[in-house]
Amino acid sequence: GAVVSQHPSWVICKSGTSVKIECRSLDFQATTMFWYRQFPKQSLMLMATSNEGSKATYEQGVEKDKFLINHASLTLSTLTVTSAHPEDSSFYICSATSGDNEQFFGPGTRLTVL
Amino acid sequence: GNSVTQMEGPVTLSEEAFLTINCTYTATGYPSLFWYVQYPGEGLQLLLKATKADDKGSNKGFEATYRKETTSFHLEKGSVQVSDSAVYFCALESAAGKSTFGDGTTLTVKP
Numbered sequence: 001g002a003v004v005s006q007h008p009s010w011v012i013c014k015s016g017t018s019v020k021i022e023c024r025s026l027d028f029q030a031t032t033m034f035w036y037r038q039f040p041k042q043s044l045m046l047m048a049t050s051n052e053g054s055k056a057t058y059e060q061g062v063e064k065d066k067f068l069i070n071h072a073s074l075t076l077s078t079l080t081v082t083s084a085h086p087e088d089s090s091f092y093i094c095s096a097t098s099g100d101n102e103q104f105f106g107p108g109t110r111l112t113v114l
Numbered sequence: 115g116n117s118v119t120q121m122e123g124p125v126t127l128s129e130e131a132f133l134t135i136n137c138t139y140t141a142t143g144y145p146s147l148f149w150y151v152q153y154p155g156e157g158l159q160l161l162l163k164a165t166k167a168d169d170k171g172s173n174k175g176f177e178a179t180y181r182k183e184t185t186s187f188h189l190e191k192g193s194v195q196v197s198d199s200a201v202y203f204c205a206l207e208s209a210a211g212k213s214t215f216g217d218g219t220t221l222t223v224k225p
Contacts, residue, residue: 043215107157
């Protein structure tokens with residue numbers, strides 16, 4: 001099956017710093033990528049939908065200036081958590097859709113903000 | 115808005131036992147329904163799906179039938195194995211392509 005990678009797999013940062021998370025589709029071109037947030041023992045919450053070359057569409061309640069998404073190519077999307085605070089600590093997961101709209105998920109990135 | 119409710123866990127079974135994880139949904143229109151599995155330390159993987167009413171999705175011995183009349187998509191397996199231990203997520207995808215997930219059910223199968 002198609003493979004989606006995320007980098008880094010985990011990151012620890014100080015409060016106030018910015019963190020960038022990369023999501024790559026390794027063996028297919030992804031027309032759309034999605035960013036999710038997963039709290040411990042809870043479900044995935046869709047944060048935003050990202051299409052290559054256009055601005056991301058954010059879900060209600062998600063601050064677009066806080067969570068910057070860039071989708072510069074058909075194989076790469078980045079999520080930047082700006083001025084991170086402890087409440088931003090979470091597990092961030094991306095997914096990418098192939099031509100038949102099946103979603104392939106990345107392994108996730110655990111962010112801990114001290 | 116759309117929502118997915120699945121059986122709370124954790125669920126603990128002995129090997130070869132029968133598994134049912136209930137999932138019901140609320141949605142406008144005709145969503146596609148999915149079961150995803152997340153093994154320890156790994157990302158979500160598609161387990162099975164159904165795109166219209168009365169469709170049955172199946173994979174690796176797991177089955178689920180899209181029941182529009184009861185808005186359900188219960189996951190079943192006749193004989194679980196230790197290797198089936200994982201977290202299972204029920205999800206729907208709207209016609210607009212947005213996914214809504216249930217809270218996940220942790221399954222532990224003991225030898």
